[in-house]
Amino acid sequence: MVAAEKNGFPPIEKALDDPDGLLAVGGDLSVARLVEAYSLGIFPWFGNDEPIMWWSPNSRAVIAPDHVHVSRSLKKTLRQNDYILTIDQDFNAVIDHCAFTHRQTDGTWITEDMLEAYKQLHLSGYAHSFEVWEKGQLIGGLYGIASGKVFSGESMFHHKNDASKIAFVFTCLHLQSLNFSLLDCQIQNPHLASLGVMTLTRDDFKRHLPTCKSVTEASDQTDVSAHYKWRSSRLRTSQDLLERIDELA
Template sequence: MALIQHVSDAYGFPPTSEALEYPNGLLAAGGDLSPERLLAAYRRGIFPWFEAPQPVLWWSPDPRSVLLPANLHVSRSLRKTLRRDEFDLSVDSHFAEVMRQCAASREGQDGTWIDQSMIDAYTQLHTMGYAHSIEVHRDGTLVGGLYGVALGGAFFGESMFSRTADASKVALVALVKLLSGAGFKLIDCQVESEHLNSLGASNLSRLDFESLLAQTVNETLADLRWQLPARCGALI
């Protein structure tokens, strides 16, 4: 592997144009998962992804998978699921548990990199009001959800899980409804997957992604309320 740079103690990162082509987007190594460093990274479209005992690895892939809220695709079968109204919804009620479930899940991105250090770091961001979770319940049991980081008009999706059919898709529909109502412009999905493409995600070049991010990440959204209807049937 080509040499990669080490991050500085001042929460700085190299230019994303210096990210490796292989592995795609690997930009830098080192540093920590402090709130200051994580927020500085997300503002530039950089995210951590590593497995212990590796140092923290920082990524900026090209292309970048993005879901624009208006492009959400709700299939006929998913609409039927929503109309059956069999799931309850909540926001930010079980953040750490959603992360733990994502760590054990194989849906979407591989969640095995979500270790206790990641859970602790993002729970701290959650306490500060930056990280959020969408939770899907059936009969009082958490069966699906997702979590990510919100900055300005951008939401950086980190991972999702599902313990029953369509539960994570319901969580994404709920997220898009919440974000659309608040004026969010962008949901970062990081790396392309068939699962996310089926829901409306598409690829942008790194330059186009960073241009869009620069227009959204510092916005102030006056109508932002992290609230959802109690039942999934209200999403359609």
Template structure:
């Protein structure tokens, strides 16, 4: 499909469907459509069909379904020795859904390698609404003195967690957030974490990739399945060391 034929979504009709993700552009790779809005209805429809928004403030809303698709199977997370040392020494506290907006705001902050962000004010508003409705969730990592030092957030789509972004304000903060996310998801019967794009960093932590078709086929089944009734219970308990030992036994 040529960019000249790119589908534009009507912002006044959130129920209008998306094009088939398999019709996404090759250049830019994975672009499915543009326009529309960030309503709850449209966002949930997008994620349930393997599509997500990603754009800058000076762009229209752009909708993507990349090929290949980055994923992490929760039980395949790799905890490196450095992360385990931090886990032992830092005495950080892990919480669930305690500070979703704070995590998302931290993810939107400028990074050392980039001053721009794709987490716009409209995105923040929309995903906080998804969180309030029980669709979006976060894992927080706190220092002993109550500082938020790491976190990750995303959407729950059946038995898939669509990871959006993570951040770190201390060494290994984001890695430990991801490790706990994978551990919780594994115990809650989730099948995979959608990381959107593959990367060397995520590969080093156990990430892999699927073709677009493989991901969409998996999504079609997993989106219809429910995780454990204990999923996202803020009082959930987890023996992270026992979980890690189980992955290596």
């Protein structure tokens, strides 16, 4: 483990085994550094009053967008409700809800500095949000970062049962329409496993990553992923989503 200096990150193979994936400490949360990190399969994760820590775990939770699992109970929720689905409609609200939800449960790794950094990533075209609405109220959502053909989902929330699962499925089907190869969920848990998320080794995950950029290059160039027409989706309601799921079954 070394400090994350201005010249970039160490090779991800140098990440520690214990704790799994800790690669570097320090640096900053500039758009350029975050773009470089995600292109290398690295993400920041730290708490309040801790230094910035950068991770690339050997066991990586991922899902191919066309392998998302939709349970019968989730289909029932979609069938019985008339939710509105949007993309990048209110990124700030989604990440703020994610941060607040985690503060109420297990503390939060989405610090104030992280909030500001990812909002800047969104303004730069790299970070995107998927929203679920009911009668004008935001009831669920997910946000993440696009890098090449990999979308790294950072966090999701719900204020109504199944709303985060709907956001997750919506994300997968939209990524599928854009020919993304993976939705990176970073750390596996039972909730993600129920949606079809599996694990890859670091080496296998690395094969899906885009050509890496240095911090300097990232500040001067915009990745092709930033130019996708993210709001262009024919999935606009929960009924549209259900119909698409049935088409793919």
